[in-house]
Amino acid sequence: xxxxxxxxxxxxxxxxxxxxxxxxxxxxxxxxxxxxxxxxxxxxxxxxxxxxxxxxxxxxxxxxxxxxxxxxxxxxxxxxxxxxxxxxxxxxxxxxxxxxxxxxxxxxxxxxxxxxxxxxxxxxxxxxxxxxxxxxxxxxxxxxxxxxxxxxxxxxxxxxxxxxxxxxxxxxxxxxxxxxxxxxxxxxxxxxxxxxxxxxxxxxxxxxxxxxxxxxxxxxxxxxxxxxxxxxxxxxxxxxxxxxxxxxxxxxxxxxxxxxxxxxxxxxxxxxxxxxxxxxxxxxxxxxxxxxxxxxxxxxxxxxxxxxxxxxxxxxxxxxxxxxxxxxxxxxxxxxxxxxxxxxxxxxxxxxxxxxxxxxxxxxxxxxxxxxxxxxxxxxxxxxxxxxxxxxxxxxxxxxxxxxxxxxxxxxxxxxxxxxxxxxxxxxxxxxxxxxxxxxxxxxxxxxxxxxxxxxxxxxxxxxxxxxxxxxxxxxxxxxxxxxxxxxxxxxxxxxxxxxxxxxxxxxxxxxxxxxxxxxxxxxxxxxxxxxxxxxxxxxxxxxxxxxxxxxxxxxxxxxxxxxxxxxxxxxxxxxxxxxxxxxxxxxxxxxxxxxxxxxxxxxxxxxxxxxxxxxxxxxxxxxxxxxxxxxxxxxxxxxxxxxxxxxxxxxxxxxxxxx
Amino acid sequence: xxxxxxxxxxxxxxxxxxxxxxxxxxxxxxxxxxxxxxxxxxxxxxxxxxxxxxxxxxxxxxxxxxxxxxxxxxxxxxxxxxxxxxx
Numbered sequence: 001x002x003x004x005x006x007x008x009x010x011x012x013x014x015x016x017x018x019x020x021x022x023x024x025x026x027x028x029x030x031x032x033x034x035x036x037x038x039x040x041x042x043x044x045x046x047x048x049x050x051x052x053x054x055x056x057x058x059x060x061x062x063x064x065x066x067x068x069x070x071x072x073x074x075x076x077x078x079x080x081x082x083x084x085x086x087x088x089x090x091x092x093x094x095x096x097x098x099x100x101x102x103x104x105x106x107x108x109x110x111x112x113x114x115x116x117x118x119x120x121x122x123x124x125x126x127x128x129x130x131x132x133x134x135x136x137x138x139x140x141x142x143x144x145x146x147x148x149x150x151x152x153x154x155x156x157x158x159x160x161x162x163x164x165x166x167x168x169x170x171x172x173x174x175x176x177x178x179x180x181x182x183x184x185x186x187x188x189x190x191x192x193x194x195x196x197x198x199x200x201x202x203x204x205x206x207x208x209x210x211x212x213x214x215x216x217x218x219x220x221x222x223x224x225x226x227x228x229x230x231x232x233x234x235x236x237x238x239x240x241x242x243x244x245x246x247x248x249x250x251x252x253x254x255x256x257x258x259x260x261x262x263x264x265x266x267x268x269x270x271x272x273x274x275x276x277x278x279x280x281x282x283x284x285x286x287x288x289x290x291x292x293x294x295x296x297x298x299x300x301x302x303x304x305x306x307x308x309x310x311x312x313x314x315x316x317x318x319x320x321x322x323x324x325x326x327x328x329x330x331x332x333x334x335x336x337x338x339x340x341x342x343x344x345x346x347x348x349x350x351x352x353x354x355x356x357x358x359x360x361x362x363x364x365x366x367x368x369x370x371x372x373x374x375x376x377x378x379x380x381x382x383x384x385x386x387x388x389x390x391x392x393x394x395x396x397x398x399x400x401x402x403x404x405x406x407x408x409x410x411x412x413x414x415x416x417x418x419x420x421x422x423x424x425x426x427x428x429x430x431x432x433x434x435x436x437x438x439x440x441x442x443x444x445x446x447x448x449x450x451x452x453x454x455x456x457x458x459x460x461x462x463x464x465x466x467x468x469x470x471x472x473x474x475x476x477x478x479x480x481x482x483x484x485x486x487x488x489x490x491x492x493x494x495x496x497x498x499x500x501x502x503x504x505x506x507x508x509x510x511x512x513x514x515x516x517x518x519x520x521x522x523x524x525x526x527x528x529x530x531x532x533x534x535x536x537x538x539x540x541x542x543x544x545x546x547x548x549x550x551x552x553x554x555x556x557x558x559x560x561x562x563x564x565x566x567x568x569x570x571x572x573x574x575x576x577x578x579x580x581x582x583x584x585x586x587x588x589x590x591x592x593x594x595x596x597x598x599x600x601x602x603x604x605x606x607x608x609x610x611x612x613x614x615x616x617x618x619x620x621x622x623x624x625x626x627x628x629x630x631x632x633x634x635x636x637x638x639x640x641x642x643x644x645x646x647x648x649x650x651x652x653x654x655x656x657x658x659x660x
Numbered sequence: 661x662x663x664x665x666x667x668x669x670x671x672x673x674x675x676x677x678x679x680x681x682x683x684x685x686x687x688x689x690x691x692x693x694x695x696x697x698x699x700x701x702x703x704x705x706x707x708x709x710x711x712x713x714x715x716x717x718x719x720x721x722x723x724x725x726x727x728x729x730x731x732x733x734x735x736x737x738x739x740x741x742x743x744x745x746x747x
Contacts (some may be wrong), residue, residue: 057702061695090728091704227689230701234709259715362733366719369735375722399695422718468696468702468738469722473731 001047003154004072006099007083008092008472009054012111014528015141016083017051020151037067047153049081056091058098058190060197060472062394072102073187080106086123086138087475090241096132097167097233101190106134107159109150113138115475119165119253122246131240134516136157142480167236172196175217177355182207197226199377202530221236255355255475262356269365278500279351280385280443283344284420285436289309289428291339299335303328318522319470322511329576330507330569334499337421337565341495345488353479357382365469371451372399372458372471377407381450384414386491388617392624400467406457407626409634410450412613415442415493418564422608425568428590430601430617438602442609449610453641503569510555510573526574526592531555545603545643545650552592553604599653610642671746676723676739678713684744685710691741704728705742 007013021040038051052071060066073081080099084092090109099106116123129136135153139146144399153159166173179192185205194202196214206476232322262271272528281287305326347640351357357379365375384391391411398404415423423442427435513531517524535551535558556570559601575590587593596604612618612635622631661745667682668671678684686709690695705711712726722735 059698059702061702062701085707088730091730094702194683226698227701227706231706234704234706263715263724265680265718289733362722362724363719365733365735366717366721369721376735468693469735470696471698473724473733496734521710 002076002080003042003047003049003079003081004075004077004104005049005051005081005083006068006072006095007054007111008056008085008088008095009472011054011082011083011085011088011092012141013051013054015480015483016109016111016139016147017049019047019141019144019147023094037071042151042154043153045049047154050077052534056096062397062399072104077104079159080104080110081154082106083109083111083141086110086113087119089123089245090237093132093237093240094233097237098190100132100134101193102187103189105159105161107153108134108136109134109146109148110136110138111141114143114145120473124244124246125467127244128240129160130242133160137202142477167645168232170228171217171220172232174210175213179210182213183209193229197229199226250542253475258476259359263359263363272360272364275351275356277440279344279347281436283340283347284415284439284443285379288340288343288420289384289424291343292336292424292428294605295339296336299328299412303332310448315381318515321515322508323519325573326507326511327504329572330510330566331499331504333569333572334421334495334503334565337424337574338492340420340424341417342488342492344420345386345491346484348382349484349487351382353477355474355476357509358473361471362473367451368454369469371454373406373454374400374401374403374467376469376471377403377410380407380411381414384411386417387415388412388416389614389620392617392620395624399470401509403467405625405630408621409457410454412617412621412638413446413450413453413610415446415609416564416613416617418614419609421568422605423588425571426596426601426605430598442605444620446609449641449645452482453637458605461470476520498563499565503566506559506566507569507573510559510570514574527551531574541643542607545607545646546595546600546645547597547650547654548600550592550594553596557608557611559603560608561612561618563616564608567608597654597657599650599657600655603650606649607642607646609638610645612642613638667746669746673744673746674740674745675713675725675742676736677745678746680713680715683710683712683747685747686742687745688743690740691738692741696738698705700738700742703732710745710747 003019004479005013015176017038017040020042022043037427038050040049040258041047042049050071052068055065055068058069058072060069071077080102082096082099084096096106096108110123110125113123121140125136125138135158137146137150137153139150141147144326152509168176176192176196179195180188183191183205185191191202195205195210196217198214198218200536206491221228261267264329304326307320307324310323323469360382361375362376363375364378366376368377377395379397380391380395383394388411392408395404395407395411400409423439424435425443427438431438488616510531513534514526514529515524516522516530516532517528518530530550535555536549539549539551539554541556546553552571556567559566559570570594574592575587586597612622618631618635621634622628625631625634665678666679671726672687673684677687678685679708686705686707689697689700689705689731691700709727714726714731715721716722717724717733720736722733723739724733725739726732
């Protein structure tokens, strides 16, 4: 049996899905967290449940909403589990009136029933059940109440197989009935309504008689039929609302009180700046680098210990080198950054689940509108400071094609968590006490690059009309710490897995290319290795902002395509290799990288931050932009901008270095 | 800058003209873009519905309006196309 979980955006679908399946999907408190469908199995049953993107209506406005509508139509769904937000019943029921018109049984779960009660909203469940002719179960997904009942009802199939009461006025109802008789497909009533609304997506369902019927009815009404139907639905809902729901109206909610401060005319932007500053101070700034140094001590001593152990065991020289100079220096270097990343993931997860994200989108929309983006672009940008891949996908909630494409192309400019190791390494070594300011300046730089590129793109590529912005402001919620920590744990684990797989393989590859010459001779001097030969071919590209022809830096930057953290891993391997004995990661004291000056270090960071993202993110861009051509455009655009800015930065800073 | 006229009860206006805290009843939706119009209807902006301007973003746009027990943000240019009767 297949159960589809359907509800408005932000109604708690994913939380319920996790409870029902014991799975842990990503949850957040902004509309549109679920952008693809996810399948699971309901605990202690053999029923499949599908978590679909949130929808306000079965007439999709964005692509992710179309996924849900198409799923209901194309798959054989046995039961719709419609989840409603009890504190927002009026609008939630609108979707229910549409779902009930499909030929699929509907079971309603009234979520957040505890919060509704707190707010003094009294719901007459019996009456509501009568009027909708469907089974209704009050639950609280967050407090886990009512969920057991829900599973029992689904398991036993003891829900009403609804025979939905007709809600439209007499004439309309009559016409719908006649239309339905003409139709031969499933979901007759729903399609009949779509035909009346003259929704062209359903034209193929028209039969001989149906077109005339629709035309004559439209003439009678002399109004937009789409509007007539929506009016009728809401009229019916208002009628139910008046009978079934009691609430003390002018009640000042916690959300109202918080918004008085957080969305205050004068305070909103300073508060935002303060929050973002705190996030990056803790993750990328001095606090984050402190944790890196802390772990680094242990990783380095582990490398030394391993080298000694292998020597004592009588391991051959090349195998010792592979383990210590290749694997530990490369993949092991990644372990240093785990606490720092955990902090970043925790803070982003917190921002996502409180409801603050939607508010940022609201009060900064104006700024982004000016450069052709939407306030909603901010959600991908902030998620992008964790990882570009989910960030690029979350751009689906943007309706306007131009805004969406621009957001996708600009998201990789946000320094993602994998770029953090590069920043920490360079800023920490070259700028010492000022490393906090330097890393903050890079985020600031990213903002400027995004805004100016957006402006340029708007002028050159996407000249279009002003678009619209529709966003619901959800209530504030206290994050569920259990889910939050699990989310952070999953992301950290994914990072370790990446270090253990992709980075490990790439590190072994780098070690191999560095240890052998093209004639497969082991132990050649580094500058005769295959890696050096490859690097030498391209090193002129980086010359304008390094001031040096360095194959070492070139191949390291190129490996950023595999994964951005690989840049650091590769530098560690190359530096360790030329040192004979790998004791720790004294990258910048090594002969290979001693040429770096603060100016070229800053320029190198800038280049790595803004150039083409890793293959993972490029793949995500390819999927979301739709064509390979657009993907290449984006990649060249990003790399081009990175090169130009890095060169300008270097040449400018270099003047000071020469003069002083 | 043109000073905003403060609308009185029963005045006909567009939603974008209301000041913070004012309530109005929707008279007509003049939105031309079909997909947008449908979405506004789906979100509950139907004729006769009561809407309150809850707040305006610090930079003057978008607006945060309250209707049917929830809050929705829309840009000013789209609110210009919604005719209302001030309450």
